[in-house]
Amino acid sequence: MALQRLWAILAKEIRQLRRDRLTFGMIFGIPMLQIIMFGYAINTDVRQLSAAVADQAGSALSVQLQSQLEASQVLHIVARVDSAASLQQLLDRGQVHVGVLIPPDFERRLQQSARPAVQLLVDGSDPIILASVQRLLNMRLGMDTAAQLEPVGQLFEVRNFYNPERRSAVFVVPGLIGVILTMTMVMFTAVAIVRERERGNLELLINTPVSSLELMLGKVLPYILIGLVQVTVILLLGAQLFDVPLNGSLLEVYVAALLFIAANLGLGLLISTLVGTQFQAIQMAFFFFLPSILLSGFMFPFDGMPRAARLIAELLPLTHFIRLIRGLMLRGVELVQLWPDVLALLGFFLLSMTLAVLRFRKRLD
Amino acid sequence: MIGVANEAAEVGDLAIEARGLSRRFGDLVAVSGLDLQVPRGMVYGFLGPNGSGKSTTIRLLCGLLLPSAGSARVLGHEVPGDAERLRHKIGYMTQRFSLYEDMTVLENLDFIARIYGLSRMLRQQRIQEALQQYQLGELARQFAGRLSGGQRQRLSLAAATLHRPQLLLLDEPTSAVDPQSRRDFWEALFALVEQGTTILVSTHYMDEAERCHRLAILDRGVLVADGAPLQLMADIDCAVVLVESAVPRAVQRALSGLDSVRSITQLGMRQRVLLPRSVEQPAEQVRRLLHAASIKALCHDTTPSLEDVFVAVTQSGRGKASGSELRP
Numbered sequence: 001m002a003l004q005r006l007w008a009i010l011a012k013e014i015r016q017l018r019r020d021r022l023t024f025g026m027i028f029g030i031p032m033l034q035i036i037m038f039g040y041a042i043n044t045d046v047r048q049l050s051a052a053v054a055d056q057a058g059s060a061l062s063v064q065l066q067s068q069l070e071a072s073q074v075l076h077i078v079a080r081v082d083s084a085a086s087l088q089q090l091l092d093r094g095q096v097h098v099g100v101l102i103p104p105d106f107e108r109r110l111q112q113s114a115r116p117a118v119q120l121l122v123d124g125s126d127p128i129i130l131a132s133v134q135r136l137l138n139m140r141l142g143m144d145t146a147a148q149l150e151p152v153g154q155l156f157e158v159r160n161f162y163n164p165e166r167r168s169a170v171f172v173v174p175g176l177i178g179v180i181l182t183m184t185m186v187m188f189t190a191v192a193i194v195r196e197r198e199r200g201n202l203e204l205l206i207n208t209p210v211s212s213l214e215l216m217l218g219k220v221l222p223y224i225l226i227g228l229v230q231v232t233v234i235l236l237l238g239a240q241l242f243d244v245p246l247n248g249s250l251l252e253v254y255v256a257a258l259l260f261i262a263a264n265l266g267l268g269l270l271i272s273t274l275v276g277t278q279f280q281a282i283q284m285a286f287f288f289f290l291p292s293i294l295l296s297g298f299m300f301p302f303d304g305m306p307r308a309a310r311l312i313a314e315l316l317p318l319t320h321f322i323r324l325i326r327g328l329m330l331r332g333v334e335l336v337q338l339w340p341d342v343l344a345l346l347g348f349f350l351l352s353m354t355l356a357v358l359r360f361r362k363r364l365d
Numbered sequence: 366m367i368g369v370a371n372e373a374a375e376v377g378d379l380a381i382e383a384r385g386l387s388r389r390f391g392d393l394v395a396v397s398g399l400d401l402q403v404p405r406g407m408v409y410g411f412l413g414p415n416g417s418g419k420s421t422t423i424r425l426l427c428g429l430l431l432p433s434a435g436s437a438r439v440l441g442h443e444v445p446g447d448a449e450r451l452r453h454k455i456g457y458m459t460q461r462f463s464l465y466e467d468m469t470v471l472e473n474l475d476f477i478a479r480i481y482g483l484s485r486m487l488r489q490q491r492i493q494e495a496l497q498q499y500q501l502g503e504l505a506r507q508f509a510g511r512l513s514g515g516q517r518q519r520l521s522l523a524a525a526t527l528h529r530p531q532l533l534l535l536d537e538p539t540s541a542v543d544p545q546s547r548r549d550f551w552e553a554l555f556a557l558v559e560q561g562t563t564i565l566v567s568t569h570y571m572d573e574a575e576r577c578h579r580l581a582i583l584d585r586g587v588l589v590a591d592g593a594p595l596q597l598m599a600d601i602d603c604a605v606v607l608v609e610s611a612v613p614r615a616v617q618r619a620l621s622g623l624d625s626v627r628s629i630t631q632l633g634m635r636q637r638v639l640l641p642r643s644v645e646q647p648a649e650q651v652r653r654l655l656h657a658a659s660i661k662a663l664c665h666d667t668t669p670s671l672e673d674v675f676v677a678v679t680q681s682g683r684g685k686a687s688g689s690e691l692r693p
Contacts, residue, residue: 204463207427208480209452363445364429 022280029287037294041309046132049303051098052079052090057106065118065141069100074136076303087121091161092333094323097123097303098133110141116157124160125171125330128301133158162247162330169242174329175298177234178260178321182292185227185261189268190281192219193360198278206362216357220265227261228254247332255335256328259345260321266352267317273359292318320344380405380532380563381426385435388421395421397586398435403565403579405531408558410577411567412675418586419567420460423534426565427457440532453481456525460536462517466510470501470520473509474527481528495523499553515546522553526562533557535566539573551576571672584679594671601669603627603677604647608636608655610662619658625650628676637667639677 017023051069055062069075075098081087087099099121103109109117124130137156163170193215196202205215231254238244246253271284293299295309296318302310313319320341327333335342381403388396396418403409411419424430426439428448437444442451464473474495478488496502499519504512509520518538525533535554539547551573554564566577574580574594581591590597610616613631620626620638627639640647652664669677 199466200459200461200463201465202463203429203459203461204457205480207429207452207455207457208477209449209482210480362429362449363431364424365431 022275022283026283026287030290033287033290037291037309041295041305042300043304044128044300046128046301046304047073048076049074049098049129049132049301050078050096051075051100052081052087052096053077053100053102054081054083054087055102056082056104057102059107061110061141062102062106065102065106066100068139068141069136072136072139074132075100084121091121091123092327092331093337094123094327094331094333097126097129097301110155113154116154118156120156120158122158122160123162123331124164124166125162125326126301127163127166127168127171129303130158130160130166167242169238170244170330171326173234173238173242173244174325175296175322176238177231177257177325178296178318179293179298180230180234181227181257181261181321182264182318183289184230185223185264186268186271186288187282187285188223188226189220189265190271190275190285191278192223193269193272194275194278194281197276203364206364212357212360212362216269216353216360220262220269223265224258224261227265228257231257244329246329248328248334252335253325253328256321256324256342256345259342259349260317260324263317263345263348263352266349266356269356270352270359273356292316295319297322314344317345317348320348378405379403379438381409381437381439381565383422383426383435383437386422386425386432386437387434388418388425388430389433394586396425399586399588401437401581401588401591403563405563406558406561407578408554408564408566408576410574410580411565411583412569412571412574412580413567413583414569414679416585417583419583420536421586422583423457423536423565423567427451427455427534453528454531456528456530456533458521458525458533458535458538460540462509462521464509464517464520464524467508469506469508470496470512471505473520474524477524478527483528491527491529495527498556499523513546514541515543515549518542518546518550519553522550526557531561531563533562533564533566535564537567537569539568539570547573571670571675574675575671582675582678589678590674597674598669598671601674601677602642603639603669603673604642604644605667605669605673606638606640606648606651606664607667608638608651608662608664609634610636610655610660612660615658615660616655616662619655619660620651623654628680630672630676637670637673639673 053066055066066077070077078096079090081090084101087101090096091099101119101121103119106117109115120133120136122130122133137158139155141155160166193202196205235246235253239246267288268285271281271288275281275284291312295305295313296316297313298318302313302319305313323341324335324338324345327338328335379402381401383399383401386396386399386401387394399422411422413419421430425432426437426444428445428451431445439451440454442448444451465476468476471492474492475488478492483491496505499522501516501519501523504516509517512520522538539550542550547570554566558564566573568574577594579592580594580597582589592600608616611634613634613636616636617629617631620629625640625644627641629639630637638651640650644650648664648666652662655662655664
């Protein structure tokens with residue numbers, strides 16, 4: 001081993017690295033992004049879970065209970081309804097994670113040990129949310145009124161919706177469809193165009209009458225099919241190996257997947273118009289993948305994140321797809337009930353595709 | 366609108382006309398104030414060293430690059446404004462092999478034929494013709510990536526001509542090809558010209574340049590000479606002296622640096638010495654110079670070759686004389 005040669009290679013490597021601005025940026029970008037996301041955005045001790053209350057007792061004590069629930073910081077009451085059915089509806093749509101049902105005989109129940117006074121209807125598909133709600137079970141109702149009787153029975157009863165057996169596979173597998181599609185679809189398309197540029201095929205292609213739109217659509221369509229095959233594989237494996245339920249319509253699951261695939265492909269094409277090499281395309285796709293997996297609600301509950309992180313997450317297609325797919329598969333709702341997320345994915349597709357087609361020039365400069 | 370495909374060229378009918386075409390990349394001026402007239406129905410050559418602006422000019426002419434200044438009219442279409450409609454009428458062969466290496470010869474041809482919107486019948490007919498004409502029949506099911514340099518060039522040319530373009534732009538098509546394949550390739554080009562195609566071809570081979578009907582010599586983005594090869598050789602403003610000696614390196618040392626010597630090119634034991642045309646009795650002059658340096662050598666006048674023209678015009682800008690004096 002000759003030190004001079006070793007040094008020659010080492011120095012060359014550093015010189016080349018410095019000139020690859022994207023890679024150089026990743027050296028600092030990745031740790032910063034990771035630290036910030038894990039440190040600030042990720043919080044498994046979730047507070048301020050969105051909740052809805054149906055207060056059928058309407059008494060001073062039930063009002064006090066609500067303010068005490070909010071004071072606990074575990075729940076953040078965003079809606080008040082009057083029936084259990086309305087609570088269920090809000091839960092189904094994913095608008096709240098917890099429903100607090102205070103029955104008309106709330107105060108009488110407080111005095112009886114036989115039945116819990118209040119029902120907490122919890123979206124238990126996410127085990128972290130369920131664990132957070134369970135901290136409420138230790139809460140005692142503060143009695144500062146003239147009613148001198150100490151409650152004897154249990155205050156809360158938790159009813160675990162959507163995942164009564166608390167199996168994490170049930171919760172993870174639907175989201176995994178989204179994660180796998182993000183990983184593969186963005187990268188496939190980003191690389192597809194850049195590969196032609198790198199190999200020199202593109203210079204020939206752009207000198208033919210082929211239009212930008214023809215080229216882009218032709219590149220994207222095969223991958224839509226591949227994406228749908230992937231969805232099918234995950235659904236089959238999830239059902240066979242982990243008994244993941246499909247409570248909604250299979251057709252709607254595919255519609256949601258189709259929208260999500262399209263959004264990711266659009267993004268992949270956009271990336272391909274921004275970079276010069278396949279390696280850069282993969283780097284960019286990875287840069288996008290990281291926040292997607294951490295902020296979308298796939299790994300950590302959305303409610304636990306600070307506002308800024310949630311705003312960023314709203315810009316990621318995976319966030320919307322995770323809401324759709326969990327709604328469809330676990331809560332068994334219909335797609336129309338989740339229309340804001342459907343629109344978000346559609347908008348994302350149209351925007352990224354338009355930008356990609358506009359940015360793609362049939363020129364070399 | 367000019368002409369119809371595959372018609373014989375009318376006199377004075379230009380396939381390409383460029384006025385003051387320029388292109389800058391940052392500080393680098395790749396092409397500078399290029400005026401160009403390429404008549405129809407001929408092979409027009411771009412001769413120049415690497416980096417002289419040949420590729421950039423070709424890309425400007427087919428609208429792949431936007432000019433920094435100037436304009437061009439190709440087959441009656443303004444470029445780059447009307448480049449999309451031009452694309453149906455031109456064929457372009459990139460310097461680098463740009464078909465799909467992981468597809469077979471047949472698949473590549475079929476793909477290109479579809480891209481140009483040829484009907485099913487036309488596709489089959491043209492592809493069969495191309496396989497035959499370019500001796501690709503036996504290679505039809507081979508992957509393009511496995512072809513030799515010469516086979517790739519034939520495939521590229523076959524693909525570039527499937528839609529019967531009126532104008533072919535070929536960017537150093539033979540740079541990775543053996544001499545026999547180059548000869549075959551040029552035969553194919555002349556066959557295309559016979560059918561009325563205009564061909565613009567860039568090269569840095571002198572023998573290829575000599576085969577062109579007309580030639581433009583580019584040097585650092587500037588057109589320094591153009592005309593028919595024979596005319597360029599006749600118009601050269603240099604005299605050429607052939608020196609034969611046993612000590613060519615000594616000859617080189619004795620002559621270089623002299624104001625009256627423009628360049629010296631060694632060919633084995635012989636040297637071609639370029640002197641300004643104003644020098645009287647050039648062979649005698651060289652003999653005297655060498656005698657003064659006590660070198661024995663045979664010196665006699667010879668007729669200029671295209672390489673002498675090339676050396677003369679590309680060096681004039683760098684060294685002593687002023688540029689473009691060769692232009693007719």
